[in-house]
Amino acid sequence: MAELMAPSEFRLALEQAFSGTMAKDASFSRAWAAGKLDKQHFVHWATNHYHYIGPFGDYLGLMYANAPDHARDAKDFLLQNMYEEELSDDRHTDLLIRFAEACGGSRAYVQDRNNAMPFTKGMQGWMYYVSGREHFVVSSAALIVGLESQVPSIYRTQYPTLINQYGFSEWEAEFFDLHITSDEIHGERGYQIVLKYADTPELQQRCLQFVREAADMRFAYTKALYETYVQPDLGAWVETEDRRPALVG
Secondary structure, eight states, rough: OOOOOOOOHHHHHHHTTTSOOOOOGGHHHHHHHTOOOOOOHHHHHHHHHHHHHHTTTHHHHHHHHSOOTTTTHHHHHHHHHHHHTTSSSSSSHHHHHHHHHTTOOOHHHHOOOOGGGGHHHHHHHHHHHHHHHHHHHHHHHHIIIIIIGGGHHHHHHHHHHHHHHOOTTTTHHHHHHHHHHHHHHHHHHHHHHHHHOSSSSHHHHHHHHHHHHHHHHHHHHHHIIIIIIIIHHHEEEOTTTTTEEEEOO
């Protein structure tokens, strides 16, 4: 039977739980950072991302409802995160749609659930399940540590390429710049909540399980974006031994 890990040991275990399946390493992310994508591909990405993160306020609300009253710091963080998603100067989904429109898409297209991959719909359902049915510290591990904390590492490679190579303005790409900073803060807060409230061996192991599951879900989702929308245009994505991209038709 597993024993209760010390905070430093548990933190390392959480970080290692998704170290091999980070979305920044999936084919769509690498093609993006390498400047291989077209604007039509970005429209498809924005559409699927909308249906992946669009209900994030809902997920956070379910987690808030499941958090006990004594976990005031966790409840305050979840409430603040909800505010930033839904009520701050610009709703995050509106910034996402702004980017899609800069790529030639439309609000109506992005918001139409029929335009999202089945995988995206499944991931959305998984997030509703985890946030609504799991212990709040487990859902925090899955959604905040396993998913949200990855965002800065993804967008730090993609945002400069959007500006310097694809030619987007900072206003058009504000969605990405905003999340590099905000999700770094959110990710660290998520770690602290999980380290504090996963206070039994069973909860620690459950958190590790769902961090791995979350990372696997996001990696597979990002890989599916390439295979669904980019591979028909550019061919399969492979990398040479020195990690330079190559396209195989």
